[in-house]
Amino acid sequence: MAGRGHVDVSERRLRPIYDALDASNNKKAIQEADKVLRKQKDLICAKALKAIALLRSSRRQEALLLAAEVAAQEPIEEATLQALTICYREMERGDLVARIYENAVKKVPQSEEFLSHLFMAYVRLGEYKKQQQTGMALYKVAPKNPYYFWSVMSIVMQALTTEDEKLSQKMFLPLAERMVEKMAKDTKIEAEAEVRLYLMILEKQKKYQDALEVVVGPLGNKLISEIELQSLKQAELYVQLEDWPKANAKYRKLLLTNPDNWLWYIHYFNSLFHLVDSGWTPSEADEGSSDDVVTGTVDMAIAFVEERVEEELKNGKRLQRGPFLARMELLKRLTERGNQEAADKIGLPADLLKDYFIKFGDKPCCFMDMRPYVSMLNPDNHAQFVEELQTYTEIPDEKTGDVSLPADVQAMQRHICCVGLARSLGLQEQLTEGDREELVQDLTRRHQHGLQFGKDLLPTDVQPSDSYLLMAVHIKYAVYMKTKKLGLLFELIVMLEKGVASSPSNAQYKLILIKLYILLGAFHPCKKLYDNMEIKHIQQDTLGYFYACYAVALGHLTPACSILSAMLKFFSANHKDTTEYIIAAYKYGSFHKIPEIISFRERLNLSHNYSALAVERMILDFIMETTNPEQMRELLDYMEISPEKDEIKWDLLKDNRDLTVLSSWEPKERELTDQHIELSFCQDRQWLRLRSLILRSLAAVILMSQPAPLDGEHSPQKQDASRNGEAPVEHGNTLTSLILDINTHVQEVEGQAGSENMSLLCGPPPTRMKVYLDGQHHVLLTSIFQVAVDVHSLETTDLNQSQELQEKIAKNFDCILKTFEYVLDSMDTSIASPGCPPQVYPHVLEGLVLLVETLCLMTLVTSQCHVMLKPMKATLTKKKRKKKNPTVVVPQVFDNFKTFVDSLVQFGEKLHTRLTEVNTVITAVDVSGLEIDPAEKEAISVETVWNKVKESYQISAGETSEVLKQKLQLLRTIRL
Template sequence: MAGRGHVDVSERRLRPIYDALDANNNKKAIQEADKVLRKQKDLICAKALKAIALLRSSRRQEALLLAAEVASEEPIEEATLQALTICYREMERGDLVARIYENAVKKVPQSEEFLSHLFMAYVRLGEYKKQQQTGMALYKVAPKNPYYFWSVMSIVMQALTTEDETLSQKMFLPLAERMVEKMAKDMKIEAEAEVRLYLIILEKQKKYEEALEVVVGPLGSKLISEIELQSLMQAEMYVQLEDWPKANAKYRKLLLTNPDNWLWYIHYFTSLFHLVDSGWTPSEADEGSSADVVTGTVDMAIAFVEERVADELKNGKRLQRGPFLARMELLKRLTERGNQEAADKIGSPADLLKEYFGKFGDKPCCFMDMRPYLTMLKLDDNAKFVEELQTYIEIPEKAGELGLPSDVKTMQRHICCVGLARSLGLQEHLTGEKRDELIQDLMRRHQHGLQFGTDLLPTDVQPSDSYLLMAVHIKYAEYLKTKKLSLLFEVIVMLEKGVACSPSNAQYKLILIKLYILLGAFQPCKKLYDNMEVKHIQQDTLGYFYSCYAVALGHLTPACSILSSMLKFFSANHKDTTEYIIAAYKYGSFHKIPEIISFRERLNLSHNYSSLAVERMLLDFIMETTNPEQMRELLDYMEISPEKDEIKWDLLKDNRDLTVLSSWEPEERELTDQQIAWSFCQEKQWLRLRSLILRSLAAVILISQP
C-alpha cells in the first residue's frame, strides 16, 4: 500500500507538467518540472518531461544532455520510457529510442511490452536482422502467431533489400519458407495475412507450383478478405506457370461471377491467344463442369463474350460497360492479328462503337472508353460515323437558332460526340471562319449548360465544363501554329471566366498556370495552385507545373515559401511511411510492407525532390547571406561537398503526371513515350547544371576561406 501511495504522489506531482505540455506552454512545463525536481530529485520522469519542454523551446542541446542523463540510468518505468521516446522521436533520433528499450529488455528480458516497443523501434530504423531476432524473442516470451510472423517478415525484408541475389535466394527466402512450413505442419497458421506471407515467400522464389498447392489446399480457404480472392490467386498462379488452359478456364469462371471486371477480360484474352498460337483444340481440354470449360478457340471466345452481352441486355437493370468493351477489345485484337474472318463475326467497328455510344454516351467516361478503338475505323468513314452518332442526340432544332440540349444526359452525349470528332481529326482542316464558329458554338453551349449545375456544391465541377475546355484546346492549337500573342490572351480570358463559374475545376487552373508561365507572369500562378489545395503525393506528380519557375522568373521571395512547403512533403515521407509500415506489422498486412517501402524509395529518388532541394540551397545563398562569413556558416550547415555528387543520377525517377490534362487531340498529336523520355532527359541535364553551379559555389567559398 505504501508503494502504491508513492506512485500516486508521483503521478499527482507530474500531472501539471503533462497539462502544460498538452497546452503547448513549454515555459510553464519547465517551471513545473523544476519545482517537482526540487522536492524529489530522483524522479527521472520529470527530467524526461523537462527534456521534451526544452526541445520544444528550441533548446535542443540542453534537451539532448538531459535526456542522455535520464537514459544513462536505464529506466524501466513505462511513463519515463514513453517520455524519452517522444523526446528522441521529435529529435529524429530513432537510434536512441532503440537503445533505451535495449537497456530495458536487458533488465526485464521477459517483458512482452518492452520487446514489442523494441521491435517497432527497429522497424523505424529498418534494422531487419534485429527485427528478426526481437520477433523470435517475443514469440518465446509470448507464443503468439503475430510475433512469429513478424520475425518471418523481417527475414523476407532482408531478402528483398540485400544487393546479393544469391544470398536472398539461397539463405533468406528458404529460411523464411522453412519457418512458415513448420507452422503449417503444426496446423498453427490462423490468419489470411499469414497465408499471404507464405505465398509472397514462394512467389519470390518463383515456386509457383508450390504456391498453387497452398492456394487450392486447406490454407487457401483462409483467403477471404476479397470476393473470389482464392479463385483469383489460382488464376494468377496459372498465368505464372503458363498453364494457359487452366488460366483461361479460371478467368472465364470468374467472369461468369462478375462480367464487369475489365482486368479479368484482359487476362482472359491473353490466355486465349496463347492457346490459339499453340494450336490448342477443344479435344485436349480436361473434362469438367460447364463452369470449367476452356474457351481456347476464337469462335468459342466470341460466343462467350456475346453471351455476356446478351445476358447484360436481358438483365434490364443498369447496364454494365464491361461486356460491351470486351467485345470491342476482342475485335481490335483479332483485327491486329489479321484474322478478319473471325472479326467479321463480331461485327463492324463502326456498328459496335455506335451501339456503345447509344447505350453509354451519356456517361462522362464514354469518350475515353471509345477512344482506343477509333483506330479501327476507316479514315474515309470518320465524318459519316460522327454524323450517325448525332442521330442518338435528341436536341430540338429551331429555325435559325442553335439547338441546345434540354438535360444533362443529352448534353453529355453531345460533348462526347464533339470530342470524338476532334479525336478523329475532323476539326484539323477547318478554315479560320469555321474554326471561330465552332469555338463560339462551344462557348454558348458551355454557358447554356451552367443551368444544369446550379444546385451543385462549390466543390463540384460543372457538367458543361468540357465544352469550354475543348474551345480552349482548339484556340491554343491555333496559337501554336500562328504564335499570335492575342490568341493566348483570349484563351486566358476564356479560362478565367471558366474558373469564375466552376471554381473547383483543376483543369482550368492547370492550363492557366501553364499559360501565365508562358507569358512570364508568375504572380497569378501561386494563387491558382494554392486554390487547388494540392496535397501529399500530388506535390510530386503535379509540382513540376510551377515549382521550378518561381526562381527562373525572378520571384525569389515567393519561391522560398513554395520550395519549403513542397520539401516538407518529402521530408515527412520517411516518417509517415514508417508509421504505415508499423501499422502493417500490427494488423498483419505483410503484403503491403514491400509496397510501402518501394513507394518511399520512389519518392526519395524523385527527380522533383532533387531539383527542389538544389534550387532551395541556391536560393538560400542568394536570400540568406550578405557576406563571406555567412556563406561559410550556411555551407557548413548544408554539408555540401564540392567533390562529391550526392544525387543518384542513374536511379532518378520521373514521377510527373503528364496525362493529368484532358485531351481530345488526334492520335498523331498525343504525347508519346519517346517524347516523355526525351523530356525527362532534358530535365536531368538541367538539374546537372544547377547541381554543378551549387557545388562550384561551395568550392569557391571553401577556397576563399582565410
C-alpha cells in the same frame, strides 16, 4: 501501501509538467520540472519531461545532454521510457530509442512490452536482422502467432533489400519458407495475413506450383478478405505457370460472377490467344457446360463474349460497360492478328462503336472508352461515322430547321463525345479558319447553355458542360501556337477565368490558366490558382512541376522560398509517415503491404522533383540570405553540402510527374508519347545536373577560403577525415574538377540535337537550359570559379614569383567583364512594346532574372576571394613597413581585383537600372486595342487580366532589384 503512496506522490508531482507540455507551454514545463527536481532529485521521469520541454524550446543541445543523463541510468519505468522515446523521436534519433529499450530488455528480458517496443524501434531504423532476433525473442516469451510472423517478415525484408540475389534466393527466402512450413504442419496458421505471407515467400522464389497447392488446399480457404480472392490467386498463379487452359477457365469463371471487371477480360483474352497460338484443342470435357470450361478457340471466345452482352441486355438494369468493351477489344485483337474471318463474325467496327455510343454516349467516360477502338475505322469514313453519331444527339428545330441545344445533360454528354471524337479523328484539322472560329463560338455557346444543368450542384462539383469550354480552349490554343498573337492568349485566359467563375472547382481550368499566365511571364496569378486547388500530399510531387520551377525563373523570390519549403516539407515528412504505416502493417498483419510501402517511400526519396527542389532552394538561400562570408559559411554548415561527393543518385532518379492530368482530344499524331516524356525527363536531369554542379562549386569555394576547422564546427567531411586519420580534402582540386565537369556537361548538352517543341497544352514544361546557355551564364560562373582556384593557389605561392598565375587571374577577370558586357548589350530588348498591337516578351524577364542570379553568385564567390586575398595583402604591407622599403612592388593581382570589383558594381548598377525601368515600360502598355472576341470582353475585362500580369511583372522587378541591391552593397564593402 508505502510503495503505492510513493507512486501516487510522483504522479501527482509530474502532472503539472504533463499539463504544461500538453498546453505547449514549454517555459512553464521547465519551471515545473525544476520545482519537482528540487524536491525529488532522483525522479528521472521529471528530467526526461524537462528534456522534451527544452527541445521544444529550441534548446536542442541541452535537451540531448539531459536525455543522455537519464538514458545512462538505464530506466525501466514505463513513464520515463515513453518520455525519452518522445524526446528522441522529435530529435529524429531513432537509434537512441532502440538503445534505451535494448538496456531495458537486458534488465527485464522476459518483458513482452519492452521487447515489442524494441521491435518497433528496429522497424523505424530498418534493422531487419535485429527485428528477426527480437521477434523470435518475443515469441519465446509470449508464444503468439503475430510475433512469430514478425520474425518471418523480417527475414523476407532482408531478402528483398539485400543486393546479393544469391543470398536472397539461397538463404533468406528458404529460411522464411521453412519457418512458415513448420507452422503449417503444426496447423498453427490462423489468419489470412499469415497465408498471404506464405504465398509471398513462395512467389518471390518463383515456386508457383507450391503456392498453387497452398491456395487450393485448406489454407486457401482463409483468403476471404476480398470477394473471389482465392479464385483470383489461383488464376494469377496459373498465368505465372503458363498453364493457359486453366488460367483461361478460371478467368472465364470469374467473369461469370463479375462481367464488368476489365482486368479479367484482358487476362482472359491473353490466355485465349496463347492457346490459339500453341494449337491447343479442347477435349470433350472442355466442351461441356461446366463452369470450368476452357474457351480455347476464337469462336468459343466470341460466343462467350456475346453471351455476356446478351445477359447484360436481358437484365434490364443499368447496363455495365465491361461486356460491350470486351467485344470491341476482341474485335481489335482479331483485326490486328489478321483474322478477318473471325472478326467479321463479331461485326463491323463502326456498328459496334455506334452501338456502344447509343448505350453509353450519355456517360462522361464514353469518349475515353471509344478512343482506343476508333483506329479500326477506315480513315475515309471518319467524317461519315461522326455524322451518323450526331444524328443521335442533334434535334432540328421544327420551325427554323436549325439544330437546337440539348434539353438535358444526357443529350449534352452525347454531343461532347461526338466533338471529342471529331477532334481525335483529325476532322477539325481540315476546317478553314472561319469554320474553326465558328466551332469555338458554338462550343462556348453550348458551355453557357449547359450551365443551367448544374445550378443545383455544390461548389465543389464540376459543371457537366465544362468539357465544351476545354475543347474550345484546346482549339484556340493550337491557333495561338501557330500565330503567336497576344490577343489570342488574352482571349484564352479570359475564357478560362470566366470558366473558373462558373465552375470554381474545375482543376483543369486552373492548371491550364497557370500554363497560360506563365506564357505571359506572370507568376503572381498562378500562386492563387494553385493554392485554391488545395494540392496536398503526393500531389506535391505529381503536380508540382506545373508551378514550382517558375517562381524562381520569373523572379518571385520570396514566394519561391515558401513554395519550395512547403513542397520539401512533404518529402522530409515522407520517411516518418511511411514508417508509421509500416508499423501499423506489422501490428495488423498486413505483411503483403510492407514491401509496397517501402517501395513507395523509395520512389519518393528518389524523385527527381525532390532533388530539383532541394538544389533550387539551397541556391536561393545563398542568394537571398547571405550578406557576408561568415553567413555563407554558417549556411553551408547547416546545409551539409559535400562538394567532392555527389549525393544525387542519377541513375535511379524517378519521373513522378503526372502528365495525363489534363484532358486531351488531340489526334494520334499530336498525342503526348512516351518518347516525348523521356526526352523531357532527360532535359530535366541535364538542368538539375548543371544546377547541382554550380551549387557544389559554390560550396567548394566557401570551404576553400576558410581556415582549418575548429571545435568541430565545420564540415562533416573534414571532421570525418581527421577522425579517421585521413588527409583533409583539398577543395581547390575539388573545385577544379567541378569546373571541368560543368564545361563537359555544357558541351554534351550543346552537342545534342534540338528537342521538338512541345506545343501541346498537356505537354511538359521546358527547362531554363536554353536561356541559360544563350546568356553565357556558364562562362561567367566557371570563369569566376577558376579565379577562386587561382587565388587559392596564391596562398601557397611566393607572390613575387607568381607572375604567371596573376596573369591567368587577370585574363579571367577580363573574360568575365567582356562576357558580362556582351550579355547586357544582347539583352537590350525591352520587356514589352506598348505599340499597337502591344507585345510582351517573357523571355527578356527570364533572362534578367537569370542575370541577377548569376551576378549574385559571382558576388558571393568574389567575397570569398577577398577573404583569401586580404591576409596576403596584410602580410605584404607588414613586410613593407618592417623593411621600410617604399620601392617594394605591390603585385598586380590586388589592383586587378579592385578594378574587377568596381566593374562588377558598375554592371550591377546598369542591371539595376534595367530592372527599375520594367515598371515604367509595363505600365505604358495599353491592351484595350487587342483584337478580342466581343463576347469575351463582356464577360471578364481584358484590363483585369492585364492588371494581374502587370502586377506580377512589377513584383518580379521589385524582388530581383532588392536582392541585387543587397549584393551590390556587399560588393562595395570589398576593399583590399
